Amino acid sequence: MYKFTFFSLTFFTLISCSEKRETISPENTGIVEAVYASAVLEPYDYYNVNASASGILEERLVNEGDTVDKGELLFHLTDITSRLNEESARLSLALAKANYEGDGNLLAEVNAEIQTAKLKLLNDSLNFFRQKELFERNVGSKAEYDARELAYNVSKEQYGVLQKRKKRTEKELKTQMKQAQNAVESSNVRSGDYTLSSRMNGLVYAVFKEPGEYVTMQETIAIVGSADEFLVDLSVDEVDIGRIRKDQKVIVKLEAFPNQVFEARVSKIFPKMEDRTQTFRVQAVFDTIPENFYMGLTGEANIVIAEKEKTLVIPRDYLVDGKHVETTEGRKEVKTGLVSMSHVEIISGLSAGDKLFKPE
Template identity: 40%
Template sequence: MKAVKILLLLLILSSCKSKWEKTHPVVENITESVYASGIIKSRHQYQVFSKVNGLIVSIPVTEGDTVKKGDAIIHVLNETAKLNTENAALSAAYAAVSANTEKLNELKVNIDLAKIKLNNDSLLLVRQRRLWEQQIGSLHQVEQAELAYKSSLTSYNIALYKYNDLQKQLNFAAKQSGKNLEISTTQNSDYTVRSDIDGKVYSILKKNGEMVNTQSPVAVIGEAGNFYLELQADEYDIARIRLGQKVFITLDSYKGQAFEASVEKIYPIMNERSRSFTIDAAFVKQPPVIYPNMTLEANIVIQSKEKALIIPRSFLLEDDYVMLENKEKKKVVTGLKDYQKVEILGGLTTADVIMKPAP
């Protein structure tokens, strides 16, 4: 009976002892980083929208095609726009100053005739006044000559006014009709959806014969072969992220490999729904084959240190305590942390043995 009790006691002691893991601090490198998720995007990637509503009549490109800035992506039915443009062209031609030279020439003839009569009446007035000064003729004749001169002067001024006024009207009508033609031509060009960049067509979101509107995208275009990372970082970590920090990413398409990037832009507004900030990062060396919208996981390196005193993070109690081998809790000063390790700045040496209770 006594032997059985001793055996049970040994088993209990052995069981209790097995619940405690032991380790000691070691000197090695440590890197502190923050986690971010994200996707790969093409440089200058954007969704293409139509400026008008209508029916697609042709799509001259397919996914994977490279395009130049201004190349057509989609053609929308525009018969009404064509007719409006033709009508505006007719109006512009009719209102052109060159098409109304006959009207101007007619008024020029009237001006010339009025000027001839004015000169003639002026000479008659001067002659009549000289005669009157010599007591030849009558005052009534002088007055009649003055009246004829004033009438000719008025007629001449009216002829000039009519000519200048017609010229202004023609110039205004020509400019107005020209602008209407420009507007109509621009509206007509809106029925052809074009690329804004030199790039690659990554997606066509509509089919021939479907309707398009100004609210829904019709295609996705971006630079060919030039990609960057769009990351989402938690608001609790954003204050520690800076431009130029290293980023190490992993992709499902490249299992077991990590690729280096660098933070190039931090957007200064938080997404209220996800409570995260958007960060752009550029590849240091781009993977050989990648595509837009591939998902990734990233670690943004905040700081790193060589030859640091390190313990497993799981051995840390209450953030700044450890359990010594003699079951004594000891306060420590911590430094850098990653997901598995923590730096000890004070309170332990490599000779110390620490313990971690089993969960």
């Protein structure tokens, strides 16, 4: 009798606990499967303004928020080293011109030596041929004849050497003058690098340097970009990137607009993982661009992978080990389909009238 009473009490308790558990039924409704991504707003087109040479920021012609036209001057930089190089190039050119075509040019010196050598050659030539004529008539000694011949040959050789030296010197002076001209032109081109102009019609989003500050080639002076066209820059986890395709719909929520939802489309998928964040970069363009957008606004986005307007779904937390549910008739195995943040599609194994327990 005691044992029977205990069994009856236990059975009653189990029935009572089961009756207290809440049940739900699957719903026929829509479901959207999406990939989560963090979002940052950027101008559709923008670039960092960098100097092509280091220098001191002499003049700042724009401020944050200014609209600029393509070719409009933004900044002017100066560099003492560049100025000294330019002056040195001009001095080198002046010296090269003087050496080539000035009053005391090197060619004049060579020409004077050639003239002297020519006169000496003429004199030695006369002496030699006169001595030769006498020697042929047995007048004079052989030693005197040999001396005249040697002097003539030496003068002739020296004259030829000076002629070659003149040609070589003229060529060298011309080359030096051309190199000096090139150096001046190059310094003029480099000096133009210190005037920075806008590459596009747009808006100045940021300026990072003030007049008087030193700027290197690696430093960004400002950011210029599209004034009214924006895109959203998305960071997608590596486990999800394989599911992203161009033209997929993107639902965007921004911190600055808590009560608004914006729609965009995937426009570009960057194939390399970002080393710093270990995520993949994806860009999306807005279907309609709202007003009052600003560069750098942050938020979150859902990239729609698939969606159905009407299908059988249950809450995700009612699913056990990914393929079972607990019903009033016992545990059942189900086949699932799309999965959203909160619900999962049931393809088979349940009907709309089934009652489900939430797993304990």
